[in-house]
Amino acid sequence: MTGTLQFTGEEFFSDSSGPALSEESLPFQTSIWKILKKQVRLYTMGESSSLPQETVKELFASICFLIDLGAAPKGKEQPLQMEKDNAEELFERGKKRAEWEVLIGKRLWKTACMSAPKIPDRSLFDTLQGIGVFWKKYDVRFFAHQIPCFIDYQLMNPVSESLSGICYLNEYLHCLLIENRFLLHFDVEHMQKLLQIIQPDYQELLINLTEPVMMQATGLSLLKKEPYGLDFSFQDQEQLQLYLQPLSEKEMRQVLSDAVLWLCRSLKIEGSDDRAYFLKAAQDAFPRLSAACCAKELQNLFPHIA
Amino acid sequence: MKSDFAMVPKKREKKELLGFMQDCNQITERFGLSLSEKQIQNLEEHRIKALQNTGRIEFGEGILKKLAYAFCDSPFLFPNSYEETLIELQDLFYYFKTESMEQLSDDELIEAMKEIYNGKAQGSLPYLSQTALEDLCRDLRFGSFDSMDGGDHQE
Numbered sequence: 493m494t495g496t497l498q499f500t501g502e503e504f505f506s507d508s509s510g511p512a513l514s515e516e517s518l519p520f521q522t523s524i525w526k527i528l529k530k531q532v533r534l535y536t537m538g539e540s541s542s543l544p545q546e547t548v549k550e551l552f553a554s555i556c557f558l559i560d561l562g563a564a565p566k567g568k569e570q571p572l573q574m575e576k577d578n579a580e581e582l583f584e585r586g587k588k589r590a591e592w593e594v595l596i597g598k599r600l601w602k603t604a605c606m607s608a609p610k611i612p613d614r615s616l617f618d619t620l621q622g623i624g625v626f627w628k629k630y631d632v633r634f635f636a637h638q639i640p641c642f643i644d645y646q647l648m649n650p651v652s653e654s655l656s657g658i659c660y661l662n663e664y665l666h667c668l669l670i671e672n673r674f675l676l677h678f679d680v681e682h683m684q685k686l687l688q689i690i691q692p693d694y695q696e697l698l699i700n701l702t703e704p705v706m707m708q709a710t711g712l713s714l715l716k717k718e719p720y721g722l723d724f725s726f727q728d729q730e731q732l733q734l735y736l737q738p739l740s741e742k743e744m745r746q747v748l749s750d751a752v753l754w755l756c757r758s759l760k761i762e763g764s765d766d767r768a769y770f771l772k773a774a775q776d777a778f779p780r781l782s783a784a785c786c787a788k789e790l791q792n793l794f795p796h797i798a
Numbered sequence: 799m800k801s802d803f804a805m806v807p808k809k810r811e812k813k814e815l816l817g818f819m820q821d822c823n824q825i826t827e828r829f830g831l832s833l834s835e836k837q838i839q840n841l842e843e844h845r846i847k848a849l850q851n852t853g854r855i856e857f858g859e860g861i862l863k864k865l866a867y868a869f870c871d872s873p874f875l876f877p878n879s880y881e882e883t884l885i886e887l888q889d890l891f892y893y894f895k896t897e898s899m900e901q902l903s904d905d906e907l908i909e910a911m912k913e914i915y916n917g918k919a920q921g922s923l924p925y926l927s928q929t930a931l932e933d934l935c936r937d938l939r940f941g942s943f944d945s946m947d948g949g950d951h952q953e
Contacts, residue, residue: 532857539903542849542856544896 523579527555535634550635555583557637557657561593562586590632593658598627600665607672610680611687615698619645626661647671648703648773670769671702677759678705682722685797703773709759710774711794713751719758724794732794736785744782748774815842818863826870830877833866837881844885852892861891861904868908874921886923887911890931897935910934 531551532543543551562582601623608616622641629640637656643664648671651663675683683705687694690704709719714735715728724732736744752774756767784793819838826832833841841862849856865887869875875883895907902910911926914934919925 529857536903539905540895540900541858541861541904542854542892542895544900545853545855548855 520577520579524555524559527580527583528552531555531634550638554634554636554638554657558583558586558590560586561589561636561659587632587636590636590658593662594627594630594632597658597662597665600662600669601627604665604668604672607669607676609672609675609683609701611684611701612695613645613701614696615644615646616701619643623661623665630658632658644698646698646700648700648706649769649776666765667769670763670766671700673766674759674761674770675702675705678709678720678722682720682797686722686795689795689797703777706770706773707777708794709755710748710751710777711790713755713758714747716754719755723797724791725796725798726791729791729794729796733785733788733790736781736790741778741782744785745775745778748778748781815860815862818859819866822863822866826866829870829875831866831870831875831880832877833881833884840881841884841888845888848889848892851889852896854892854896861908862888864904864908865891868912869915872912872916872921874916883923887915890923890927893927894931894935897931898938899935901938 528548528551531554532548535547535551536543559579559582562585563577601620605620608620619642622643626639626641630636631638631640636658639657639660643661645668647664647667649667651660651667655663683701686704686708687701691697691699694701705722708722708724711724711732712719712722712728715731717728736747739747749771752770753767756762756770761767761770780793784790816835816838819833819841820835823832845856845860845862862884865884869883869887890911891907894911895902895904898907911931914930915921915923915926919930
């Protein structure tokens with residue numbers, strides 16, 4: 493729910509109901525107003541009757557986030573029925589849900605730390621360490637929509653910006669685990685060699701570790717070769733060039749998707765989320781593949797690492 | 799999910815404030831101080847402006863009642879300037895509430911204002927605002943605040 497709380501100007505203090513207020517939603521909005529008042533009282537511990545606008549806006553955003561979570565606990569888009577739903581009930585349900593999500597998140601984080609690739613990468617290390625701080629700073633009661641930690645490590649597929657608070661973090665960790673599980677199939681030495689060729693300074697940069705590995709493995713899958721070695725010989729590069737060159741965009745996208753599915757099968761990746769994740773990443777990589785193929789520079793995308 | 803809506807405080811709250819201040823009059827009348835309905839409305843309008851100017855939002859009954867209770871026994875408050883003084887005190891309250899970076903509760907700030915107003919300031923609002931409270935808030939911001947005597951601690 494994206495609430496527009498009119499704080500400034502005459503609107504906040506005026507008696508007239510604004511155009512956004514409809515008869516049906518009035519009881520719902522009155523309930524939200526009551527929740528906000530209660531939250532302000534709890535936040536100030538009854539010691540202050542007023543608060544800066546910025547703080548109230550944050551408290552309000554948190555209420556909206558929790559109501560959203562209460563209305564659609566599984567994160568599914570679901571229209572909020574203001575005339576039927578009880579805001580206070582949704583808010584309480586959302587709070588419980590957020591607390592539950594925190595427990596899930598902690599488990600995901602521990603698994604992500606344990607399954608992280610044994611490749612020195614500053615941004616991944618800092619991000620996993622930073623998420624440890626999240627659990628101490630995250631405030632379900634007042635600022636549930638905030639993400640009180642730095643997330644530097646870039647995922648292959650970015651998490652939707654529409655998510656916030658613990659929902660964003662859990663989705664991020666879920667995707668990170670998909671990537672970690674994928675990387676566990678490959679030898680660390682081979683991955684380091686590949687990354688070294690693609691970006692010699694990769695350890696200090698904000699780059700994703702999975703994407704080059706996945707591309708290399710997908711390239712090998714296009715030639716129906718086993719992907720574990722992550723090495724593209726010069727013959728492989730030429731063979732791939734000959735295979736891709738005559739294909740139209742639609743055909744190339746299709747072979748790319750087929751190669752990803754073939755790769756998933758050979759690595760025994762069976763989760764539908766995992767497969768969808770890699771398919772999306774492969775489709776996002778299509779413009780680069782197409783450009784490299786047109787320029788006959790496939791060695792830049794699929795380097796020889798031995 | 800997007801459900802945009804605006805929330806506007808209810809007229810009821812304005813009426814409540816009128817009731818609160820009328821109750822307040824019963825106490826302050828003992829000190830020869832009272833507010834007419836028109837004056838209460840004027841104070842309410844100034845409250846809204848003060849909140850807007852300081853970027854604050856107020857919930858509940860507001861601060862006017864507390865200010866009136868705290869200052870009604872001041873020897874420097876006179877019936878003919880009661881309304882103007884309350885307006886000024888209300889403006890100062892919201893301004894210094896923000897300046898103190900929320901480190902003072904309402905009661906603490908009112909207590910400090912009252913002590914300075916009745917003490918060092920001798921009923922001078924310019925002294926209260928431009929000297930004593932400024933010092934108090936500066937000390938709070940820089941962490942050297944250790945008493946609530948409104949600047950006397952520096953001496």
